[in-house]
Amino acid sequence: MMAHTLPAATGFLVSARQGGDRAPGPVFATRGAHESVAEALRNQTFDAVLVHSGSPGDAVARAGDTALVLAGELYNREELLTLLPSGSDAGTDAQLVLALLGVYDLHAFRLLNGRFAAAAALGDRVLLATDHAGSVPLYTLPAPGRVLAATEIKALVPATAGTPPAGRPVADARRVRRVPGVHQVPAGTVLDLDVRTGTAVPSRTWAPALSRRVLSEADATDAVRRTLERAVKARTGGTTPLVVLSGGIDSSGVAALAAAHTDGPLDTLSMGTDTADEFAEARVVATHLGSSHREITVPTADLLGQLPYAVWASESVDPDIIEYLLPLTALYRALDDPARRILTGYGADIPLAGMHREDRLPQLDTAVAFDMATFDGLNEMTPVLSGIQGHWSTHPYWDRDVLDLLVPLEAGLKRRYGRDKWVLREAMSALLPQETVTRPKLGVHEGSGTTSSFSLLLMDAGVPDADVHRAKSLVVKEIFDRVVVEGLPPGLVSTADAVHQVAARLKETE
Numbered sequence: 001m002m003a004h005t006l007p008a009a010t011g012f013l014v015s016a017r018q019g020g021d022r023a024p025g026p027v028f029a030t031r032g033a034h035e036s037v038a039e040a041l042r043n044q045t046f047d048a049v050l051v052h053s054g055s056p057g058d059a060v061a062r063a064g065d066t067a068l069v070l071a072g073e074l075y076n077r078e079e080l081l082t083l084l085p086s087g088s089d090a091g092t093d094a095q096l097v098l099a100l101l102g103v104y105d106l107h108a109f110r111l112l113n114g115r116f117a118a119a120a121a122l123g124d125r126v127l128l129a130t131d132h133a134g135s136v137p138l139y140t141l142p143a144p145g146r147v148l149a150a151t152e153i154k155a156l157v158p159a160t161a162g163t164p165p166a167g168r169p170v171a172d173a174r175r176v177r178r179v180p181g182v183h184q185v186p187a188g189t190v191l192d193l194d195v196r197t198g199t200a201v202p203s204r205t206w207a208p209a210l211s212r213r214v215l216s217e218a219d220a221t222d223a224v225r226r227t228l229e230r231a232v233k234a235r236t237g238g239t240t241p242l243v244v245l246s247g248g249i250d251s252s253g254v255a256a257l258a259a260a261h262t263d264g265p266l267d268t269l270s271m272g273t274d275t276a277d278e279f280a281e282a283r284v285v286a287t288h289l290g291s292s293h294r295e296i297t298v299p300t301a302d303l304l305g306q307l308p309y310a311v312w313a314s315e316s317v318d319p320d321i322i323e324y325l326l327p328l329t330a331l332y333r334a335l336d337d338p339a340r341r342i343l344t345g346y347g348a349d350i351p352l353a354g355m356h357r358e359d360r361l362p363q364l365d366t367a368v369a370f371d372m373a374t375f376d377g378l379n380e381m382t383p384v385l386s387g388i389q390g391h392w393s394t395h396p397y398w399d400r401d402v403l404d405l406l407v408p409l410e411a412g413l414k415r416r417y418g419r420d421k422w423v424l425r426e427a428m429s430a431l432l433p434q435e436t437v438t439r440p441k442l443g444v445h446e447g448s449g450t451t452s453s454f455s456l457l458l459m460d461a462g463v464p465d466a467d468v469h470r471a472k473s474l475v476v477k478e479i480f481d482r483v484v485v486e487g488l489p490p491g492l493v494s495t496a497d498a499v500h501q502v503a504a505r506l507k508e509t510e
């Protein structure tokens with residue numbers, strides 16, 4: 001495939017309807033040009049607004065009575081092409097998915113390894129699909145005669161104003177806080193909607209393994225290296241990627257594999273604050289790989305002030321997740337380069353239980369099972385985080401093949417010889433300095449001082465120690481209500497105001 005920095009589209013708002021009014025105006029946090037597309041099908045009109053990077057036509061496909069839009073990209077194109085007759089019109093990812101729909105109907109989505117959200121219209125049906133991990137969030141507002149869907153909640157909010165379309169309940173789908181009728185399409189799911197009635201039937205297209213595999217040390221480490229290498233290679237898109245590098249094993253592993261597939265030096269970037277950083281550890285890796293390395297220091301006051309941007313981009317109300325995403329939001333916003341393709345080490349700690357610092361195998365496997373059962377709806381992988389600055393981010397550890405390998409590894413391969421994430425460390429040991437391979441886990445929220453600075457901000461406002469976590473949750477919800485539900489620009493919403501409101505509210509209810 002050609003080298004592409006960004007996918008053809010990075011977001012969309014679609015309206016499929018039997019007749020009647022036009023789609024609502026588009027509102028996205030994702031930066032990019034907008035393009036309107038209208039497809040008149042036999043039984044419905046399918047309108048879309050795409051957030052695109054220059055070739056919006058590549059994100060749309062039409063054949064006969066079927067139309068499809070795709071935000072994001074596929075990572076197993078070669079494999080998928082073998083399923084189609086040679087000479088099939090499948091030059092773009094959207095065309096490829098459309099062609100597979102013609103053969104497999106909605107089961108086509110079970111075949112895809114990618115980072116995408118898709119909407120297709122055919123007959124009286126609308127199909128809304130997420131990738132296996134729901135890594136590109138997708139929301140829908142279904143009503144009789146009209147189905148709306150978008151990659152950001154805020155794009156659907158205007159349609160809920162005035163006389164809200166009743167908004168059909170959607171089986172198995174999470175409702176969005178304070179936005180009536182809007183549901184999030186679950187991860188690894190295709191919703192099959194009937195545009196006449198607005199009813200939806202969900203089909204799961206992926207689920208994390210519950211069983212555990214027994215492999216020899218050599219087979220496990222070899223498989224991890226090979227599978228991760230393929231995931232990284234598929235994500236470089238033939239360009240020089242930028243790896244956001246902490247100097248931990250996860251991002252350093254990605255950087256080492258990306259360096260091997262890049263002509264010339266790789267770009268790496270680290271962030272820190274005036275409170276804390278991991279600059280020295282990242283520099284060890286950058287020097288070892290010969291990358292072109294940059295460091296960005298964000299003052300802690302600025303970092304906390306950007307909380308509204310993190311919530312606006314991720315549309316997440318989980319305070320722990322927001323603490324992981326806030327330093328990354330600040331990093332991306334400070335990255336003034338033209339559109340970049342960014343690779344991260346995000347997500348490695350979930351299948352490997354890196355966050356839990358747990359050395360007992362039963363507890364470790366409980367953590368893996370719990371985290372793999374609860375990630376959906378947290379939006380921690382959302383491309384909008386870097387999309388607000390016009391960049392595209394992608395996470396090799398949450399490649400479908402990588403997850404299908406890592407999740408089911410028996411716990412003794414994840415914790416071994418007193419080391420956490422052993423199988424990954426061992427798999428990367430030939431590519432990285434020894435001190436990087438053995439470096440203990442440090443979360444981005446710790447290494448940047450985000451958790452402690454946010455706690456301090458609340459305690460300074462009078463929140464007692466024991467209430468800090470609950471107060472964080474309330475602050476995040478307060479900000480969500482401003483920037484997502486009410487649609488205020490994040491630059492007009494103040495972290496300090498939200499903190500003082502929450503502190504006052506907690507005092508009242510004491």
Ligand code: IOT
Nearest residue numbers: 244245246250251270271344345346347348349350443444
């Ligand atoms: P952590 O693993 O420390 O960081 C995630 C990624 O963010 C890193 O791999 C790296 O690419 C980037 N990053 C981190 N720190 C920096 C930095 N200082 N400069 C530049 N880039 C950096 C939290 C965590 O520990 O992050 N994320 C967990 C999962 C959260 C739990 N979620 C859940 N249970 N659903 C993770 O696996 O990434």
Ligand code: MG
Nearest residue numbers: 250345348349
């Ligand atoms: Mg990590």
Ligand code: MG
Nearest residue numbers: 248442443444
């Ligand atoms: Mg880290």
